[in-house]
Amino acid sequence: MSEWCICSVFALQKVSIIIVIFACVVCKYIIYLSEVQLNETLAHLKTESETLKSKLEEERAKLHDVELHQVAEKVEGLGQFVMKTRRTLKGHGNKVLCMDWCKDKRRIVSSSQDGKVIVWDAFTTNKEHAVTMPCTWVMACAYAPSGCAVACGGLDNKCSVYPLSLDKNENLAAKKKSVAMHTNYLSACSFTNSDMQILTSSGDGTCALWDVESGQLLQSFHGHAADVLCLDLAPSETGNTFVSGGCDKKANVWDMRSGQCIQSFETHESDINSVRYYPSGDAFASGSDDATCRLYDLRADREVAIYSKESIIFGVSSVDFSLSGRLLFGGYNDYTINVWDVLKGTRVSILFGHENRVSTLRVSPDGTAFCTGSWDHTLRIWA
Amino acid sequence: MSNNNASNNLIIAQRAVKQLRLEASIRRIKVSQAAADLRNFCMQNASKDPLLMGVPSSDNPFRPPKSCSLF
Numbered sequence: 052m053s054e055w056c057i058c059s060v061f062a063l064q065k066v067s068i069i070i071v072i073f074a075c076v077v078c079k080y081i082i083y084l085s086e087v088q089l090n091e092t093l094a095h096l097k098t099e100s101e102t103l104k105s106k107l108e109e110e111r112a113k114l115h116d117v118e119l120h121q122v123a124e125k126v127e128g129l130g131q132f133v134m135k136t137r138r139t140l141k142g143h144g145n146k147v148l149c150m151d152w153c154k155d156k157r158r159i160v161s162s163s164q165d166g167k168v169i170v171w172d173a174f175t176t177n178k179e180h181a182v183t184m185p186c187t188w189v190m191a192c193a194y195a196p197s198g199c200a201v202a203c204g205g206l207d208n209k210c211s212v213y214p215l216s217l218d219k220n221e222n223l224a225a226k227k228k229s230v231a232m233h234t235n236y237l238s239a240c241s242f243t244n245s246d247m248q249i250l251t252s253s254g255d256g257t258c259a260l261w262d263v264e265s266g267q268l269l270q271s272f273h274g275h276a277a278d279v280l281c282l283d284l285a286p287s288e289t290g291n292t293f294v295s296g297g298c299d300k301k302a303n304v305w306d307m308r309s310g311q312c313i314q315s316f317e318t319h320e321s322d323i324n325s326v327r328y329y330p331s332g333d334a335f336a337s338g339s340d341d342a343t344c345r346l347y348d349l350r351a352d353r354e355v356a357i358y359s360k361e362s363i364i365f366g367v368s369s370v371d372f373s374l375s376g377r378l379l380f381g382g383y384n385d386y387t388i389n390v391w392d393v394l395k396g397t398r399v400s401i402l403f404g405h406e407n408r409v410s411t412l413r414v415s416p417d418g419t420a421f422c423t424g425s426w427d428h429t430l431r432i433w434a
Numbered sequence: 435m436s437n438n439n440a441s442n443n444l445i446i447a448q449r450a451v452k453q454l455r456l457e458a459s460i461r462r463i464k465v466s467q468a469a470a471d472l473r474n475f476c477m478q479n480a481s482k483d484p485l486l487m488g489v490p491s492s493d494n495p496f497r498p499p500k501s502c503s504l505f
Contacts, residue, residue, distance in 0.1 A: 089440045096447040103454035114464045121467035127475070134485075137496040157495075174495055274453070315457060322465045331475045333468070351468035352460060375479035376472070377486050394473055419484040434485070434496040 071157065098250050111353045119346070119356045123394035129377070131392060132400040137420065140171050142178055143322065147424035148205070149239075149411050153194045156417045159244050161430055162189035165344040168203045173415075173422065177271055181214055182223045190238045195246040202249055209250050212263055228425050231261045238280045243307075244287055250307075252279040260307060265428035271307050274312040281325045285334045287431070294335050298321030302337050304349065310432045318354045325369040331374045336393075338367030358391040361400060368410050374418030382409030382423055388433070404431055 054326065067404040145165035152159055162168045165185045168171035170180040187208035193202045195212075199286045203212035206392035210231035215222050231237065235254035242259075243251055248269065252258045258279055279409045290309040302323055304314040321340035328335045334355070344367055358379060365385035370378055378392040378399070386408055390400040407426035414421040420434035480486055484494065491497040 086440060089444060093440065093444055093447055096444070100447065100454055103451065103458055106457050107454065110458065110462065114462050116464055117466040118467060119465075119469045121465065123473055125471060126463065137498070151465065261463075276447040283453050310454075312453065314460065315453075329472070330479070331472070333475075334472060348465070348468040348472070350463045350471075351465045352462045352464065355465060355469060355472075369442075373483050375476050375483035375486055377476045377480060384486050389464075394476060414485070418482075419482070419489060419494055421485070432496055434494055 059123065059401050066402070074325045094317070105122060113352060113380060115353065119394065119408050120375060120396045125392055128395065129392055130357055132404055134390070134400065134433050136404045136431045137164050137434045138173060138432040140173070140176055140347060140383060140432070141169075141428070142169060143167060143428045143430075145348050146426040147225070147318050147408070147410060147430055148188065148190050149192045149203075150413060150422055150424045150430060151192055151194045151201075152413055152415050152422065153198045154196055154416055155198055156365055156415050156419070158194070158198065159422055159430070160192050160194050160203075161411075162192040162203050162205070162426055168192055168201065170201065171430070173420075178400050180223060184209055184211075187395065188236070191237050191251075193240050193242055193249075196244065197246050199353050200246060202240050202242065204231065204251070206236050208233045208236060208253070210237050210240045210249060212249070228263070228266070230263050230266050231259060233257070233259070235278070238278065240348050241282060241284055243284060250282060250284065250293060252282045252295055254278040256297070258282060258293075258305065270307065270310045272303075272312070274303055274305075274315075275299055275301065283328050283335065283397055285328055286330065288332060290332075294326045296326040296339075298322045302326055302335070302340075302347065304335075308353060316354065318345060319343070321366070324367060327372060330372055330374065335371050336372065338370040338381055341365035342383075344370055344391065346379075348422075356394060358389075358398070363389065365408075368409055371412050371414075371421065373414060373421075380412055380414065380421055382412040382425075384408040386425070386427075388412065388423060402433065404433075405429070407423050 088175040141165040145163050147163045150161040159171045159173050166184045168182045189205040200214045202212045212228045231251045233253035233255050239252045249261050256275045260270040279295050279297040282295040294304050296302045300319045302316045303312045320338040323337050323339045325338040336346050338344045342363050346356040348355045365383050367381045369382045379393050382391045386405045388402040392399050405425040409423050410427050411424040422432050424430045
């Protein structure tokens with residue numbers, strides 16, 4: 052009797068072990084199947100994305116029937132330009148990184164590596180206000196449309212707004228308001244049409260729209276695969292969009308209300324340091340470390356011109372258009388400013404003066420002059 | 435776990451495909467028309483462009499006037 056019991060227990064043990072092993076095998080097979088399914092869907096999606104990319108290229112190429120400079124052949128060429136430094140603004144203790152004009156066409160705000168943000172009167176070259184930021188490398192600064200405040204930020208990962216008071220003795224730093232918070236450096240900032248909202252771009256790969264009063268995030272823009280280095284808002288008549296450029300060599304056009312990326316352009320060969328809308332809002336220019344400036348038309352959805360020369364090998368740090376859009380000014384890392392004929396694609400002038408790389412360039416709101424900031428610690432007004 | 439990574443990649447790929455579909459569907463015009471519009475804009479606004487046309491020294495606040503006047 053007992054022998055039979057022992058045998059049966061033994062047999063039961065063996066059977067249960069076999070059942071457990073079988074269950075394990077089945078489980079692993081089910082997991083394997085779902086992984087295979089996932090991988091298949093992934094592969095399927097990858098091929099679909101490749102097909103879509105080539106279809107996009109095809110569609111864009113179909114409409115490429117002529118070059119911009121061919122359309123501009125009958126246009127009169129531009130004569131010699133005499134543009135000289137008319138004012139030199141000295142006072143920064145280190146590299147000037149960014150500047151912006153006030154809408155009154157006379158005041159300028161500039162920021163530098165030493166953490167100082169200075170407001171100048173460009174006509175008289177007097178300094179009107181000075182703020183010391185708690186961080187170095189203030190890479191972005193912007194003037195509010197009302198002229199009553201400036202925004203700036205950099206390695207502190209924040210964008211702060213300082214209201215400007217008429218009382219020169221007042222300590223501006225006391226009224227500082229922290230608006231934007233990113234997880235990496237702030238590369239560019241710009242007020243929208245009012246003093247109430249600020250658009251920022253950051254080394255964390257995102258752009259964001261903030262409410263100045265509450266500091267609340269209104270919209271964020273994800274899509275860049277690397278640091279976003281620059282942004283520009285569309286001229287007010289053309290609606291709520293802006294363009295951004297980044298280290299992923301892409302320039303993206305965004306809808307501010309939905310946060311959606313509506314168009315994307317990837318023809319540059321290196322980081323895009325600066326983007327600027329054409330005055331009509333139908334196109335934008337970009338400047339990159341690959342030593343070229345390029346013009347992209349938004350309605351044709353493609354690059355329509357490249358501004359480059361074999362002799363130019365240094366990267367472009369900033370670009371801006373003249374009032375009519377006929378001239379494109381580019382500040383380069385070889386200390387010069389190149390002036391391009393936008394329609395014909397040729398260079399009309401090269402300007403010397405700075406003693407180190409040109410880091411920022413903006414045309415004044417009424418188009419009478421443009422200002423450049425440089426690593427040689429100075430700003431220059433050219434007219 | 436490898437499953438999590440695979441599903442993350444899936445989500446990223448799905449987003450990329452959705453974005454590409456959106457971009458492929460926008461309406462485009464011919465480069466000739468776009469270029470003509472750019473050229474026309476330049477021509478229409480050329481006369482108002484101080485940097486292009488040059489402004490007499492007396493009007494431009496940045497250019498020094500040729501002669502000093504004593505009051």
